[in-house]
Amino acid sequence: MRDFAYARAAGPEEAVRLAGPPHARFVAGGTDLLNLMKDGVQEHDLLVDLNALDLAEVDASQGRVRIGATARMSDVAADPAVTAVPVLVEALLAGASPQIRNMASIGGNLLQRTRCWYFRDATMPCNKRVPGSGCPALDGVNRWHAVLGGSEHCIAVHPSDLAVALTALGATVNTLHGDGERRIPVAEFYLQPGSTPDRETALRPGELITSVDVPVPGPGTRSRYLKLRDRATFEFAVVSVAAVVRLAGGVVQEARLAFGGIGTRPWRSPEAEQALVGRPLTAATTQAAGRALVRDAVPRRHNAFKVDLVQRALADVLGGMR
Numbered sequence: 001m002r003d004f005a006y007a008r009a010a011g012p013e014e015a016v017r018l019a020g021p022p023h024a025r026f027v028a029g030g031t032d033l034l035n036l037m038k039d040g041v042q043e044h045d046l047l048v049d050l051n052a053l054d055l056a057e058v059d060a061s062q063g064r065v066r067i068g069a070t071a072r073m074s075d076v077a078a079d080p081a082v083t084a085v086p087v088l089v090e091a092l093l094a095g096a097s098p099q100i101r102n103m104a105s106i107g108g109n110l111l112q113r114t115r116c117w118y119f120r121d122a123t124m125p126c127n128k129r130v131p132g133s134g135c136p137a138l139d140g141v142n143r144w145h146a147v148l149g150g151s152e153h154c155i156a157v158h159p160s161d162l163a164v165a166l167t168a169l170g171a172t173v174n175t176l177h178g179d180g181e182r183r184i185p186v187a188e189f190y191l192q193p194g195s196t197p198d199r200e201t202a203l204r205p206g207e208l209i210t211s212v213d214v215p216v217p218g219p220g221t222r223s224r225y226l227k228l229r230d231r232a233t234f235e236f237a238v239v240s241v242a243a244v245v246r247l248a249g250g251v252v253q254e255a256r257l258a259f260g261g262i263g264t265r266p267w268r269s270p271e272a273e274q275a276l277v278g279r280p281l282t283a284a285t286t287q288a289a290g291r292a293l294v295r296d297a298v299p300r301r302h303n304a305f306k307v308d309l310v311q312r313a314l315a316d317v318l319g320g321m322r
């Protein structure tokens with residue numbers, strides 16, 4: 001690992017000021033960043049430690065839960081205010097291992113880098129790591145890659161389970177930058193790769209995530225997170241589904257669906273949602289939603305199975321809500 005300087009910020013403004021130099025990075029749990037630095041995938045001159053910041057609170061008021069950016073995944077999953085949002089608890093507990101969840105922060109989880117193994121191998125070309133160097137995943141081993149939202153430059157999926165649940169819930173990311181505060185809907189937070197896969201989020205350099213606002217679903221709403229993976233625990237999603245559905249008299253009034261493992265960002269599907277709203281939650285409507293979800297899928301050599309798998313996962317989740 002290359003030498004780097006370290007600074008512990010006392011408050012959010014100081015953190016933002018310290019992170020001014022172009023090669024500085026915030027560090028919270030360090031469970032992703034330090035691995036990438038050790039492997040030579042990322043190099044930074046300065047790490048700005050966020051752990052002394054007063055940003056670990058979970059607070060419920062006015063129909064939303066605000067989760068501080070440095071709150072640990074385990075603490076958030078166990079917080080009484082978050083139990084009102086079951087899909088969030090399920091997504092948090094489906095991620096990583098208990099030990100990692102004890103270290104890993106909410107902000108860091110949202111900004112963890114892709115698990116594309118070409119990206120994580122500093123000896124391989126990768127357009128996300130070194131723009132213009134190529135994408136070996138397109139014709140290589142692409143079992144873990146996206147079938148939706150990819151480009152000829154990158155087909156990596158975003159690995160965060162939490163981000164999928166937040167996408168279904170319509171959460172907002174609150175930030176602080178030298179220019180002031182911003183509120184970014186999570187739907188606009190993650191960028192499509194297009195021709196610039198190195199640009200992954202709407203954040204500007206040195207912009208700090210301070211908290212995430214999660215609307216608490218209204219009465220009569222059911223929600224669930226289902227994660228399918230190669231082994232029962234301690235594994236990233238091959239496919240995942242977060243569903244937030246409101247039913248009245250057996251008819252879908254509102255449906256918010258997001259998916260992990262299939263898209264280049266946490267994947268919301270308005271098409272699948274439209275196939276459900278105003279209809280009874282039957283096997284036929286569920287299948288129609290699944291077909292709408294994968295209509296524009298671009299399967300590749302090793303990941304075509306996801307097209308079928310995600311439809312089955314959606315059917316399973318919605319079937320359990322009838």
Ligand SMILES: Cc1cc2nc3c(=O)[nH]c(=O)nc-3n(C[C@H](O)[C@H](O)[C@H](O)COP(=O)(O)OP(=O)(O)OC[C@H]3O[C@@H](n4cnc5c(N)ncnc54)[C@H](O)[C@@H]3O)c2cc1C
Nearest residue numbers: 028029030031032033095096104105107108109111161209
């Ligand atoms: C073996 C293993 C298995 C895992 N399995 C899963 C899984 O199944 N599902 C899943 O979702 N995750 C999984 N993870 C990822 C894990 O959840 C992340 O590593 C963790 O959430 C990152 O949080 P952190 O606080 O350690 O971030 P760090 O490593 O400290 O930081 C990660 C990135 O976020 C930036 N950052 C951190 N906080 C802020 C902030 N407040 N504002 C702006 N930038 C910030 C850092 O600069 C850095 O770029 C796994 C990790 C490991 C090592």
Ligand code: SF4
Nearest residue numbers: 116118126135154155
């Ligand atoms: S899929 Fe994206 S992250 Fe993976 S090798 Fe290609 S450009 Fe890099």
